[in-house]
Amino acid sequence: METTETPTSGPAKPESSILTEETGEHVYTASQWQLMWWQFRKHKAAMIAVVVLGVMYFLALMAEPFAVYGPTQRFPRLESTAPTRIRFFDETGQFRGPFIYGLERSIDPETIRVTFVEDMSKIYPIRFFAEGTPYKLLGLFPMNLRLVGTDPDGPPIFLFGSDRLGRDLYSRTLYGSRISLFIGFGGVFLTFFFGITLGGIAGYLGGTVDEVIMRIIDFMVSIPQIPLWMGLAAAVPRDWPVIRTYFAITIILSIVGWGGLARAVRGKLLSLREEDYVMAARVYGARPRRLIFKYLLPNFMSYLLVSVTISIPFMILGETALSFLGLGIQPPAVSWGTLLRDAQQLTVVAQRPWQMIPGAFVVVAVLMFNFIGDGLRDAADPYARI
Amino acid sequence: MPEQKNQRLLEVNDLKKYFPIKRGLLKRTVGHVKAVDGVSLYVNEGETLGLVGESGCGKTTSGRCILRAIEPTDGEILFNDPDTGWVNLRELEQEDLIRVRQHMQIIFQDPYSSLNPRMTLLQLVGEPLVINHGIRGKALEDRVAELLKSVGLRPEYLRRYPHAFSGGQRQRIGVARALALNPRFIVCDEPVSALDVSVQAQILNLLRELQENLDLTYLFVAHDLSVVRHIADRVAVMYVGKLVEMGETDEIYPGPRHPYTEALMTAVPRPDPRASKDRIVLEGEVADPANPPSGCYFHPRCRYAEPICAAEPPVLREITEGHFVSCHRAEELSLIGVA
Amino acid sequence: MVGNKTLLEVKGLKTYFPLDEGLVRAVDGADFEIQQGRTLGVVGESGCGKSVTAQSILRIVPPPGDILEGELLFHRYSKEGDAFSMADVIDLAKLDPRGREIRTIRGNEIAMVFQEPMTSLSPVHTMGNQITEAILLHQETSKAEAREKALDILHRVGMPKPSQTIDSYPFELSGGMRQRGMIAMALSCHPSLLIADEPTTALDVTTEAQILDLMRQLQEDLGMAIMFITHDLGVIAEMAETAVVMYLGKVVERADVDTLYYDARHPYTQALLRSIPRITEDRRKWLEAIRGMVPDPYNLPSGCPFHPRCRSAQGECREVEPPWVEVEPDHWARCILYADSTTATAQG
């Protein structure tokens, strides 16, 4: 009968609570957000994620100076180049600072494939914040400083290699992060607008209204999601300008999400409505408007914040998948999804594995949002464990 | 309004609260839980009426219906408004209700759920004043500080949030909030049941002190008969949504007239090893309020039951002055109480 | 035969929880004995360590809690004719909490009834399944026999329609019936000690009366000892012969029930008895409340933990750990007031 023992798994260890750990007036007078922050701060992965995402969003906004070239700038005869090797020591082992060798293009007579060989005789030092192609910072300030650059006569620096049209993948990835990282916000905004409004109405009014809204949601949920997405996305005309396509995709992404959120909002409202302090407020004369904005919503915000952080990665993944299929953002606009489209075939990837690099950005961004969501979930209700 | 009521503050007639039972996808109503099923009672000015019974008997629902904190299904709730005289709460529109209810407040059982965790003490206790009188700033702080002092909390705590306080202190905050509007009448809904034994006494003493100083009237809802004996002038006993007995505390405890009251009183374990162990142990279970037995709801468990008890529901009647019982055999039985 | 034979001796028990926020001394000095076939009451407010004491005896203290010090001497007897003779003594505190030895004791020789019969029973297994489980585990019986035994014990605990309720799920039963089922489960292997952790706290007063009656009846029939844990001084007065009072992890007083209620020595016991409302008492008498509140478990007062709330506190109480003193024969108190008592011993 005896089997190997598993360790005791009694009542889980009480999660540490800042309320018992720190004492003193500053804790007693700390608001919900302060308590949440103190709790959140203790989640290391989430804190790292905040920093990483901060850097990613900064780079997305500041893509121009940090990119080496423009998003559509082509280098003829330098198609499908592997990532440039940055060197510090030359052949003789002498330290030369960061530099790159020249690049020699040759064609393999047997396979007729283009290969690139480093030309050790030419050394081009890398300059930081060198002058490059001009651009407008944040769309306003004309500038021409780029993060790195070589002398004008030198070969280009392809940090992530170049694609089959000879465009710099690193620069394109940076520009692409604008659409990919920010599409989440638009989608989340719409999802929340519908989710909160309809869920709120259902939960607050109850009765027939509630019934009707809930049935609509039930119906929406039984429509198969992926075909719905594909059908809707296919309906977006290919020739629309980027901005319009962007918004169309945003709307499509949020159509699927709002039902679940509305349900959750309704459930949460229904349970909050039952709290004694809400009843007390009604008894001492709080009117519906005050009840909603002063009692229900504030107790709801932390919960919504958690929902936001876990829906953004969903949006990022959605955009990537749609664009990957060719149903989302259309070239020449760049997003991580459109960049990955070039890596659709294994035969391509086998030749140019660096085309999968934008995928790493997707994974990291989504992972970081999930970490933050995890940390926020732990911190969202600082009163639960008193 | 009739004159003999001039010392009464509240009179409830035939109060009912039915919760529909909904089944199936179409949510059809298939029956009702009769949580409160025709309760009539009154509370005199300056007294405490204890409303007792076991869980699910409808005592808390009654207390909340009286304030219209939840909407009653039927009945009359007459309140002697100090400004306008008798009003029926059931007939008031929202704005009138809000005005009248300034005189009627509530204290809850759960010291955690009853305080909004996102508000400081100043906001928590001050809200009623802000909403009803528009008091703000220094005046509000002074008034809240004064209220905190009156419930035994230090006024320096104004900026603290409820998480800084223990259960007993939170209950004091709840009391301060109920007092903010200078009410005449407070529904105390099991205010000490969630507290530790050593803190219970503090809150009970506080409630009595406030009653004496501020001339308050309490409806004290509780399941703990010892606590009720200690605080209530009169007691009303409920069983499955109905009132079975009501009268002076000093009369009912030693001499109950309803068999259920007798069982309830004697069942309480006494903190005295030498006390008599005479007790009535009831058989069976409390009746289901969705599907109650015929006649007197208590008859299946009653050891004095006779055929009439199964056939006819008894009515609440006054057997001696101020002592109401709903039992067919109230006059003939001699029951044990607690002395 | 029920005699004055010691069944369990608890000596200087200390069970601590090393949490991130600090060390919680959940039980910090508990000394008492349980006699065979008798009832010991353990009374105290929430957080006083009474439940952890019970968990320590069964070695089911949730991690990271662990017994640090102390002995839990469990006396086993073998029955020869009408008399019991001591078979062996085992120190439960020294057993591996996951080992085979403690598991043959749990549910078999020492069983436990919990406070909340709803959450303490598995919602997706029938009552019968949960009762026969213990029987099958500790006794060599077939499933059919175990079911018979379960029916028999359900009958004994006054469960209405046992042949029906045995196949019911806990949520189909009322609170009182669930607690009867829980008691049936605990008694299914005829333990010599039943630990009842607030078994009636979640119940209504008339149901509580039924369960208390039942437990007394069963004790008479089966002869087991009961360790009855509750915060209700009334329940202790009715159920127990001797009782211990706990405050913040420490047993502060121990005596037979009559002495405890009429001649309490520890200021906490005295204050507690004065502060409770009594159903028989004159209406409108003011209660003598204990001042202050139960301190935060991470931030215990130094010296005697009760000193900030104690009416008899002296300067020393702040610094000195009060001694465990036998103030009268079989009447112990942990208070500096009795430190010069001739029978004083230095335990804990």
Added chain:
Amino acid sequence: MISFIARRLVIMIPLLALLSIVSFTIIQLPPGDYLTTYIQQLEAGGQVVDEAEITRLRAQYGLDQSVYVQYLKWMGGIFRGDFGRSFHWQAPVMDVIMDRLPVTLILSFSSLVVVYVVAVPIAILSAVYQYSVFDYFATLFGFIGLAAPDFLLALVISWLFYLLTGAMVTSLFSLPFRDAPWSLAKFVDMISNVWLPIIIIGMAGTAGLMRTLRATLLDELGRAYVTTARAKGLSESRLLLKYPVRIALNPIFSTIGWLLPALINGGVLVGIVLNLQIIGPALMQATLSQDMYLAGSIILILSVLTVVGTLISDILLAWLDPRIRYGEAN
């Protein structure tokens, strides 16, 4: 219980009617129809398109009729078991679907098995040894599995496989079998190629299931009934399996019905990347080229499966959890 199922079945009828309309509408959403797409392709290829020919085709496919008539005709056909013709494949819709169904089912079903076989034990160990190194790695793996789009996983894994072995998985079948009819040899050939897609499709599902199960299990481990069982003298392993694991698995087993549509639709993106002959990519292609009867039929079948799956889930849940069973029965 029976009346509960009967009621659900009755409600399903109008729901399915609505779903069929929605399915049809989804395909009508993109502007134009199959022929316009087709003509564009031809013109892009430099071919001249004959007006008369187009009119003839339009009439032949019934595209000249109003949308309502098209819908009603299509529905009428479905009741006779005829789902219409696929423009692209020039074959009855059913034939196109049935051709792909076996592979689809084998692939989806095996990857589901992989998901459960991998996720359940990992989740249990991870919850029981919470905060251990094992738990840490399982959690990390789970997070990454959730963060990586499945097509990317497919790419990376098959690329790594290529780097290691030099073999490129680009189809479920080796060359000689690509267009061959089904045979034992073709089946054996498929088995030797199918494991990689199964692992890839399974991995994404594993991460999600693992995270949910671990969380539920942690919840259950702290419940009072676990302590009760321990106090009875049960060994830790038996206790774990009989109580918390059983209860934590309930919601997971009961949602098996929801997987029904996924069986058909699973792995669209993986299917495209790895060039798998399954239904998902066919649907995608049909949607893009407006092959309306094929796309509409697949969407309709998926909708029906979703509704039926939900019903099965509800029944399973009631069967597994007596609380729900009795709640409905009273």
